[in-house]
Amino acid sequence: MRETTLDEGNEQDLAHLDRNIRRIIELQDPAILEAGAARAMQILESFKHTFINCATSRPNVEVTPWTETIATLIPQAQRKRTVIGVVGNTGAGKSSVINAMLNEERLVPTNCMRACTAVVTEISWNNSDEASSKYRAEIEFISPEDWEKELSVLMQEFSSENGTLSHEVQDPNSDAGVAWAKFHAVYPSVRKDALHETTIPDLMLDNSVRSVLGTTKQIHMSHPGSFYIELQKYVDSKEKVSKKDKSKSRTKASSPKTEYWPLIKVVKIYTKSSALSTGAVIVDLPGVHDSNAARAAVAEGYMKQCTGLWIVAPINRAVDDKAAKTLLGDSFKRQLKYDGGFSSVTFICSKTDDISITEAIDSLELDGEIAELEQQSGSYDEQIEQIHRRIKELEESQQVYKLAMESLAEKIETWETLHERLQDGEPVYAPITPLKKRKNTSSDKRPLKRQELQQNFDGEVSDSDDEVSDSDGEVQFQGERLVLSELDVRNKLKELREAKRNARQESTKMQSAIDDLGPQIGTLQTEKGKIRAEMSRICIAGRNLYSKSAIRQDFAAGIREIDQENAAEADEDSFDPDEEMRDYEQVAKSLPVFCVSSRAYQKMCGRMQKDDNVHGFTSVEETEIPQLQIHCQKLTEAGRIQTSRTFLTGFLQLLITFRLWTSENSPDLKLTEKDKQQHLKFLERRMEELKTGFDDSVHNCVKQVKSEVRLQISDRFPELVNDAIEAAPATAGAWGQKDQGGLMWASYKAVVRRAGVFHSTAAGKRDFNSDLVEPIMKRLATGWERTFQRRLPETLNNHIDDLDKLLGKAHKAIEARVRSTGIGLANLSVLRTRLPNYKDGFKAYGVDLVNEMKEIQREANRDFTPCIVDMMRDAYNICAAQNGPGSFKRMKEHMISHVVDARHTMFRKAVQKVEEDLEAMSKTLQKRMEAKASEIFRNMNRDYTCALGNQPTRVLSNEEREMKSATRQILRGIDAQFEPIANGDLSSSKEPVHNSTEGHGGTDDSGQVSFEQADKETNNVPRVLREKSRSFNQAYVEDSMDDDE
Structure with missing residues (x-):
């Protein structure tokens, strides 16, 4: 038997270049995929250093195309953020749930006396390895211009017509009382009897306020306790209390201090919690029914980014109050319908330790x-x-x-x-x-x-x-x-x-x-306590089981109601209430529901030492906090898998390109010049046919996208505009009629002062602008969802299939030619290995394309209302300026008059803006598709021409030969480096990888997160939880990837 030579062995190594990388790409385990991506990053660094060193020592060697290709590929490995918004009413316990999930006793502010989450708080992974920066925060304050505007509104709210303090501020729950509390928090030294002498310019000159507006405060601490105390100075909404002088019995008033929470735009906390180590970003949003509506724009911005939405409600109210069905209101659920966000909802029942055994036995029939x-x-x-x-x-x-x-x-x-x-x-x-x-x-x-x-x-x-x-x-x-x-x-x-x-x-x-x-x-009491604890455990488990079922059914019922309402509004003649618009049973089953006790979890973890023990739990798993932590990590898995696969596919394509570039490209056959020209012309024709096919596919896809948008959305605008025009006067009139659900004078004026949007303590959230555009939004919802959640993804995926078929057809024709002529036959097998890579690349590209389309439509469906705000601004200003006897009547009359006059223009402008957004979306998708088609064509043309062109061997310089040799040397060892990872051994990929987010708290401006340092902390998760997470999430990830594809 003939022995294999060294060169033949090296060639075999290059022939199996993609074997283990492809095994990794086909796996569903995000940890293995990311380990493969980390190893690929290190290899790319090796290539880059090789090229740079060659260029430095040998200026005549051209390496720019390769270094640019590597530079383009590296950012694709960065893990994208998974934003999870957490909402709930005041007292729902969401801050306590977040603290428990982060395994911290106190990180997000909590207070047993009042609602203290007055600011939007973002919590994400901390990339810093500095011991002194284990806990970090960035507190962003609003701009001076924004505070000046808000200050004007607040002072109008709590001031009477003569400039003195309104008597309504005596009620802390009134709109005036809330406004005064916010003002007084920032300016505690301003006396009530001196308000008429106070001007906004003077207030803006206050040093304690002026020094923070428009700035970002940094906090770095090594210990959570000191970090929490420092953070509280800025974010906690305190209530003024008197202190007892320790040496005397009389009361000693504390000196007033400025509170900063009304001035804060957003707080960003960075911590090394294993729940966040995979890229999840928790956003604690102010209570959806709180009287404080500050930072609404920031909260709305996060809502648009949310991959997941967690709704928190106390378990003893979640079922009785139909929280899953009514908590967020019809307008919020309609927005979820527009965004395709029903599948993103998770329901969390908090405070499961708060239970009456007697009541539970009776109501749950546990006798x-x-x-x-x-x-x-x-x-x-x-x-x-x-x-x-x-x-x-x-x-x-x-x-x-x-x-x-x-x-x-x-x-x-x-x-x-x-x-x-x-x-x-x-x-x-x-x-x-x-x-x-x-x-x-x-x-x-x-x-x-x-x-x-x-x-x-x-x-x-x-x-x-x-x-x-x-x-x-x-x-x-x-x-x-x-x-x-x-x-x-x-x-x-x-x-x-x-x-x-x-x-x-x-x-x-x-x-x-x-x-x-x-x-x-x-x-005996100890034994009785065990019995009572077991009774509590049974009651808690029984209530949890019942609550999960009831909440899922309520959630599905709420979606069915809004589906039927919108369908009836869209086309009443053809509406059939018996026709199911979606599988509501599956909607109910797929809703994740967690019944958690943060107190019990914290106590069982050795925290909250001053609190009494919590009965009814025998393990931390029964608190369901560990399951929630796993769920938090699970939400990132589909994105992590997609990111790693896309990067590894691009990496593998680059390796094969290097393989072809470094191969000895001597002519396979002695051909005449005429045969060579014919062969090259054949390749050129096939490449040109491929390019034409790609262009046609892009054109047809864009045409189909526009057609779907026009059919389901744009063609309906004239009818919907007429409906809104007809309904507008009655809608505006009802705002001031109490018997029609309207507002009293004070709340009405509070709304117009705030451009039509205000969260009144008495009347709840009111949005005049949304009320006006509601006839359009309700009737358009079903068609919009159908277009962007079903029709357009299908159209884009058909385009991806076309590209794959065109590429396969071109390769088949070229392969037949090569086999008949023998030209380039040696490299044919290498080119064949690229076909699966292209197929994987197409899939990843298709997912990205659909995601980009959905992100654009999220912005577009929110553009109806801003046009209404612009057209209504004059009316709001005039109404807000009304004072004296009869002012309420004049406000209502002017409002109705303005709406009647402006309705035709404002609704047409609103739909015109959305039409422009959708047209821009089509152009954006077209540019993206054209760029991708061009990229694929360039890569194929380069590789096929290089491998099959039968070009005469050009005499290489010594420098070029050395660079190719060094590149081949790296290529030979690549497959072996990925074999342990493909077999599940992640220990070989622990070295940190270059990442643009380092030193920026784990995120950069593009909203991406580094994963290498985070993976170090992931190992701190107990092994049993990691194993549970892997098995628990396998089916979920497979379903997610199937949906994406």
């Missing part, structure tokens, strides 16, 4: 499961009661012995005195002995046992010669007095001392018995 435990608990109660009764009896008897000892001590003292008199030679007599002493009308109420004990130790009760008198109906008999001898006295003393000693012994025995019974009570 059967609890009966035996209740019987055991009752048995323990009975035993404890018996022991308490026995202890009480012993204590009563012990008290009798103690009384007897006191009595005996007195008698001993008396007889000792008699003994002393007798020794002095005096005659002594026996003390008077009472034969009977009682009230005529009463009887001794002491227990029989106690009476007997008392009688055993009672003797003489008098040691004097005093006369005994009758009084108060008492009768006393006196015995005959006897002269005592010394023997009598000694015997009596011996008798009394013996009796006292016996009483003491009996008392000691009883105390010992009491001491023995005490621990028995403790043991």
Whole structure:
């Protein structure tokens, strides 16, 4: 058998260049894919350094095309952020849930007395390895211009017409009260009686305010406690409280300090929590029903970015209040419908430890499961009661012995005195002995046992010669007095001392018995506590199970309602209520619901030491916080897989290009010049046909996109505009009519002061602009969702399939030619290996294209309302300026008049703006498709011409030959580097990789996150949780990838 030469072995290494990389690409494990991407980044660095070194030492060698290609590929490895918005009413416990999920006792502000999440808070992975920066924060303050505008609105809100403070501020829940609280937080030294002398320019000159506006405050701490305290100085909405002077009883008022939360635009926290290590970004948004609507634009901006939306509600209200169905309101659910965001929702029931066992047993019908435990608990109660009764009896008897000892001590003292008199030679007599002493009308109420004990130790009760008198109906008999001898006295003393000693012994025995019974009570109470804890556990688990089912059904019912409402609005004639617009049973099943107890989790993790233990949980898994942490990581997996696959596919294509470039490209056959020209012309024709096919596919795809948009959306605009025009006067009129759901004067004016949008404490969130455009939004919703969630993704995916077919057809034709002529046959196998790479690249490109389309449409569907705001601004300003008697009437009249006059123009402008957005979307997609088609064509043309062109070998310079040799040397070892990773061994890919986000808190302006440093912390997650996460998420990722494709 012929031995394989070194060169042949090297060629075999190059022939299998893609073997292990392709194995990695086909896997569904994001950790393995990212490990492969990290290794690929290191290899690219090797290539780059090789090319740069060659260019440095040999200026005649051209390396720019290769270094530029590498520079273009490297950023594709950066992990994209997965933004998760967390919303919930005040008191829902969302901040506590976030803290528990981050494994921190306190990071996001919490307060048991009030709502303190007054600012939008973004929490993401901290890339810093500095010990002093383990916890970091960036506090961005609003601009001076924005604060000046808001200050003007606030002062109008709480000021009366004469410039003094309105009496409504006395109610802290009124709109004026909320505005004053916000103003007073920033300017605590401004007195109420001095408001009429205060001007906005003066307020803007305040040093404490001016010094922070438009700036970003940085916080770096190594310890969470000190970090939290420092952060609280800025973000907590305090309430002024008085402090007690420790040295005096009188109250000492604390000096007023400026609070900064009203001035904050957003707070960004960076922490090394394993839940965030895979790229998740948690955004804690102000309560959706809170009176404070600050930073609305920032919150809306995050909502557009959200990959996931977590709704938090206390479990004891989540089901009863139909929170899954009603919490966010119809307008919010409609926005989710436009965005295709129903699948992004996760429902979190908080405070599962807050439960009444009695109520849970009754409402959940748990009598059967609890009966035996209740019987055991009752048995323990009975035993404890018996022991308490026995202890009480012993204590009563012990008290009798103690009384007897006191009595005996007195008698001993008396007889000792008699003994002393007798020794002095005096005659002594026996003390008077009472034969009977009682009230005529009463009887001794002491227990029989106690009476007997008392009688055993009672003797003489008098040691004097005093006369005994009758009084108060008492009768006393006196015995005959006897002269005592010394023997009598000694015997009596011996008798009394013996009796006292016996009483003491009996008392000691009883105390010992009491001491023995005490621990028995403790043991029984411990056992009873275990029983009660098990009862709580069963009740909590039962309520969790019921709540999850009910919430899922409520959520699906809410989606069905809005689907049917919008369908009926869109086309009432053809609307069929029995026709299901989607699989609502699947919608219910696919809603992730977690029933969590952050308190129980924190206690079981050793935190919150000052709090009492939480019963009803035997493991941290029962708190469901670990499952929520896994879910948080899971939400990033589809994006991580897609990013890594796209990068590795591009990397593999580049390797094959290097392989072809470095191969010895000597002519395979001795051909005539005519044969060579014919062969080259054949390749050129096929490449030209491929380019034409690509161009036609792009053209047809864009044409189909525009057609779908026109058919489902644009063609309906005239009808929808007319509906909005007709409805507008009645809509505007209803704003001021209380019986039609309208507002009182104060709330109405608060709304117009804020350009038509305000979250009133009395009337909830009101948005005049959305009300006006609602006829368009409601009737367009179904067609919009159909277009952007189904029709256009299908159209774009068809385009991707066309590209793949065209490429396969071109390769097949070229392969047939090569086999018939023999020209380039040696490189044909290398080119064939590129076909799967192109197919993978097409899939990744298709996913990116659909995602880009969806991001653009998210912006477009929000552009109806801003046009309404612009057209209504004059009306809002005029209405806000109305004062004095009759002002409310004038406000309403002017509002209706303006709406009637402006309605035709503003609705047409609104739809025109959206049409322009959709046209721009088509152009953007067209440019993207053309660029991608051109890129694919260039790469194919280069590779096929290089491999099959049968070009005469050009004499290479020594420098070029050395660079190719160095490149081939790197190529030979690549497959072996990926083999351990393909086999699941991630230890070989732990070296950090160059990343543009380093030193910027884990994110850059493009919203991307580095994964290499984060993976170090991922290893800190308990192994059992990592294994659970992998198995738990496998099906989810596969489904996600299928959907993306």
